[in-house]
Amino acid sequence: MRRELEPWLIGRTVRSVELLAPPGPKYRDLHRAPGQRIEGVGRRGKFLILPLSGGDELIVHLGMTGVISQCPPPGAGGKHLRVVMRLDGDHLSTLYFQDIRRFGRFLIVPAGEYGELPTLAALGPEPLDDALTAARFYAALGRSSVAIKPYLLSQRPVAGVGNIYADEALWTARIHPLTPAREVSRKKASVLLQALRDVLSASIAAQGTTFDDYRTVRGEAGSFARRLNVYGRGGDACLRCGRQLSKTVIGGRGTVFCPRCQRLSRAVVRRAKAL
Numbered sequence: 299m300r301r302e303l304e305p306w307l308i309g310r311t312v313r314s315v316e317l318l319a320p321p322g323p324k325y326r327d328l329h330r331a332p333g334q335r336i337e338g339v340g341r342r343g344k345f346l347i348l349p350l351s352g353g354d355e356l357i358v359h360l361g362m363t364g365v366i367s368q369c370p371p372p373g374a375g376g377k378h379l380r381v382v383m384r385l386d387g388d389h390l391s392t393l394y395f396q397d398i399r400r401f402g403r404f405l406i407v408p409a410g411e412y413g414e415l416p417t418l419a420a421l422g423p424e425p426l427d428d429a430l431t432a433a434r435f436y437a438a439l440g441r442s443s444v445a446i447k448p449y450l451l452s453q454r455p456v457a458g459v460g461n462i463y464a465d466e467a468l469w470t471a472r473i474h475p476l477t478p479a480r481e482v483s484r485k486k487a488s489v490l491l492q493a494l495r496d497v498l499s500a501s502i503a504a505q506g507t508t509f510d511d512y513r514t515v516r517g518e519a520g521s522f523a524r525r526l527n528v529y530g531r532g533g534d535a536c537l538r539c540g541r542q543l544s545k546t547v548i549g550g551r552g553t554v555f556c557p558r559c560q561r562l563s564r565a566v567v568r569r570a571k572a573l
Contacts, residue, residue, distance in 0.1 A: 319380035343457035361401025436487035447475035448549030467493035
């Protein structure tokens with residue numbers, strides 16, 4: 299999405315912003331945007347960060363169902379519009395932000411001031427950054443006893459990993475999602491980091507994963523769903539060993555894994571039985 303937005307938005311000036319959602323912290327200070335020029339389109343984790351010429355930044359997070367588009371949603375889709383931002387220029391001069399489940403964010407902050415966005419402020423390193431070495435990732439995992447799946451979703455050991463790609467990477471690395479993060483071995487941590495990089499890169503190339511709501515800026519569906527190995531396939535056969543995939547809830551999120559390929563260590567099982 300960042301790559302699609304960049305050539306469209308850079309250099310355009312915001313003419314007006316219409317807030318259609320109830321006002322609140324998720325849509326704060328949008329009145330500051332008009333008159334400012336969009337200087338860039340950046341990204342940190344799953345946050346879009348657009349520097350503005352007046353010293354502010356537009357921060358956008360899609361939540362679970364947010365969509366940024368160049369064209370108004372058709373038919374009944376308009377009832378989920380939250381923000382309409384009009385830009386200068388004659389061609390594709392309006393940005394539409396719609397969000398069915400209302401978990402998204404679209405707000406203005408002074409540049410770099412993320413105190414009211416604690417997730418953004420505390421993000422871990424970028425997964426595709428060369429500075430994130432296997433040793434650094436292993437050290438980050440060693441700082442937590444939380445189960446590896448919710449720890450990845452916390453965005454602290456590495457930024458930008460969502461539910462779909464956590465399941466996919468853990469399956470590739472043969473790590474049970476309930477394994478305490480600090481008990482992932484150095485070798486497994488290296489395999490997991492590479493699995494995260496591979497699945498994220500492949501999904502970006504496929505324009506993301508669309509089941510229901512997600513669309514690209516141009517309104518196209520992402521095609522990575524057809525390449526998923528485990529996510530959304532609970533009850534189906536594991537593509538690696540043939541065992542039926544298990545589906546459960548971990549940390550409040552639906553989780554699919556292979557009970558044969560992704561076994562918990564005996565030590566973890568013993569401790570769980572002792573509780």
